Amino acid sequence: MDKQLEMMQQAYNDIEIPQELSAAARKGIERGKQHRRKNSVVRRSLKWGGSAAAAVLVSFTISVNTMPAFAGSLEQVPVLGKLVKVLQFTQGSAGGGTIQDGVDVDFIALKTQGERDQLILNFANPDEDQTLASSYNVKFTEYPYTMTISVSGARKFSAAKDLETLKESRFVEDAYPLITLDDSAIRFSVTFKEPVAYEVKEYKDPAQVVITLKQGAGDQKQPVYSLRTPSQPAGETLAIAEEMLFGVEGLRMLKDQKGLFLVEAGYYPTEEAAQEAMKQIQTEHGYAEPLIVEKRMAGELPQMISADQ
Amino acid sequence: MNVEVLAERAIAGDEDSFTTLIQGMQERIYRMAFSYVRNKDEALEIVQETVYKAYISIHKLQQPQYFATWLTRIAVNCALDHIRKSQKIIYMEKEPERSYVPGQKEEIIDLYEALDGLDEKSRMVIVMRYLEDLPLKDIAEILEQPLSSVKSVLYRGLEKLKINLEESEHLG
Numbered sequence: 107m108d109k110q111l112e113m114m115q116q117a118y119n120d121i122e123i124p125q126e127l128s129a130a131a132r133k134g135i136e137r138g139k140q141h142r143r144k145n146s147v148v149r150r151s152l153k154w155g156g157s158a159a160a161a162v163l164v165s166f167t168i169s170v171n172t173m174p175a176f177a178g179s180l181e182q183v184p185v186l187g188k189l190v191k192v193l194q195f196t197q198g199s200a201g202g203g204t205i206q207d208g209v210d211v212d213f214i215a216l217k218t219q220g221e222r223d224q225l226i227l228n229f230a231n232p233d234e235d236q237t238l239a240s241s242y243n244v245k246f247t248e249y250p251y252t253m254t255i256s257v258s259g260a261r262k263f264s265a266a267k268d269l270e271t272l273k274e275s276r277f278v279e280d281a282y283p284l285i286t287l288d289d290s291a292i293r294f295s296v297t298f299k300e301p302v303a304y305e306v307k308e309y310k311d312p313a314q315v316v317i318t319l320k321q322g323a324g325d326q327k328q329p330v331y332s333l334r335t336p337s338q339p340a341g342e343t344l345a346i347a348e349e350m351l352f353g354v355e356g357l358r359m360l361k362d363q364k365g366l367f368l369v370e371a372g373y374y375p376t377e378e379a380a381q382e383a384m385k386q387i388q389t390e391h392g393y394a395e396p397l398i399v400e401k402r403m404a405g406e407l408p409q410m411i412s413a414d415q
Numbered sequence: 416m417n418v419e420v421l422a423e424r425a426i427a428g429d430e431d432s433f434t435t436l437i438q439g440m441q442e443r444i445y446r447m448a449f450s451y452v453r454n455k456d457e458a459l460e461i462v463q464e465t466v467y468k469a470y471i472s473i474h475k476l477q478q479p480q481y482f483a484t485w486l487t488r489i490a491v492n493c494a495l496d497h498i499r500k501s502q503k504i505i506y507m508e509k510e511p512e513r514s515y516v517p518g519q520k521e522e523i524i525d526l527y528e529a530l531d532g533l534d535e536k537s538r539m540v541i542v543m544r545y546l547e548d549l550p551l552k553d554i555a556e557i558l559e560q561p562l563s564s565v566k567s568v569l570y571r572g573l574e575k576l577k578i579n580l581e582e583s584e585h586l587g
Contacts, residue, residue, distance in 0.1 A: 118546040121446050130459040131441045134466025141471050
């Protein structure tokens with residue numbers, strides 16, 4: 107047996123390496139390069155040239171904060187199961203849940219308790235008992251004050267109808283679904299009228315994510331210069347624009363004052379910084395579609411700017 | 416420079432490091448591909464496809480120390496894809512060759528005849544274990560399967576191989 111294997115090994119090692127091998131490998135690399143260029147979806151983070159851009163991120167870190175010492179909220183909400191965790195936010199973003207598929211973001215309930223409002227996300231799975239929340243991410247941003255929630259492994263968004271009810275909250279200005287090309291994820295955004303303090307807890311049995319909001323401090327007074335696409339309806343073009351800009355720091359999709367949508371590729375403290383970032387995105391990221399710099403205040407919704415303006 | 420450092424740089428987008436890594440691995444990929452398709456042009460095609468796929472997804476590789484494993488996995492999948500696409504052609508070519516030249520003694524035929532008798536999985540495991548000399552642990556990583564099932568596939572393959580090799584001896 108060993109001898110047979112030895113013979114096989116010998117034959118294997120005798121396989122002649124053709125001269126064209128290196129050329130074939132090089133061709134593979136070339137094709138890879140072309141692929142990147144063509145798609146212009148360079149999925150590597152932008153190498154920011156100067157320190158200017160880096161400074162932006164520092165000076166505009168989220169000022170809304172998580173609520174300290176928030177015990178006791180647990181028993182105030184009767185429907186809840188067991189606490190899985192309290193989310194720790196870094197730069198306004200945090201997530202949890204477990205990876206699943208076929209989940210339905212079933213319904214969202216709004217509860218008001220004194221100073222606080224709670225948004226309760228419920229998950230359901232038609233195939234099995236939904237005891238754990240599906241993998242999700244919650245992100246808070248400013249200009250305007252926004253919370254974006256994305257749930258992966260979700261094929262259905264029955265709760266879309268409940269977004270209207272969220273507007274009954276004293277904090278909520280608007281709530282709207284976001285288009286995504288990923289058919290196994292759902293996303294929606296909630297715009298707040300003013301800065302909010304927030305706390306997010308995840309529960310199991312049943313699977314729920316509870317977002318508690320109360321009035322926050324630290325209203326930003328300075329304007330920012332938003333680098334964004336023109337306004338457009340929530341369609342494939344919009345989703346593709348977001349996909350093309352993937353990797354840009356501070357990327358998000360927003361609804362404007364007239365109900366159209368735009369993709370924002372970050373915002374900056376000065377117009378010059380925004381212009382510079384635009385150049386960088388166009389050259390290094392290879393984004394060829396038009397971008398606009400828009401001045402915006404903290405609580406202000408983006409303006410409706412059409413492509414031909 | 417060691418592979419891990421190169422892989423780290425390649426993941427960060429350094430093209431030269433990526434090229435160096437590929438140069439170190441291209442013969443292995445070619446041999447493996449060749450043992451599947453037994454045709455120079457097709458094997459080269461598989462190499463090209465593997466490098467292409469690796470290039471466009473290198474940023475997704477999280478642990479640089481697994482570069483070789485990761486690349487081999489891509490190569491295995493490319494080879495399998497290739498075989499699936501041209502399955503009919505291979506089958507037609509293979510049959511007459513076998514019946515017309517039974518038990519040919521040349522080593523090279525032995526290798527392929529032996530490998531031919533195996534199912535896809537055992538063939539892959541045998542090639543990687545005995546011909547590429549990869550540790551079983553790595554093979555399990557490449558195939559994304561538990562070590563125990565890789566072992567049983569290997570034993571099954573060896574068992575079958577023995578029978579096949581003996582048979583061809585009888586015929587000769």
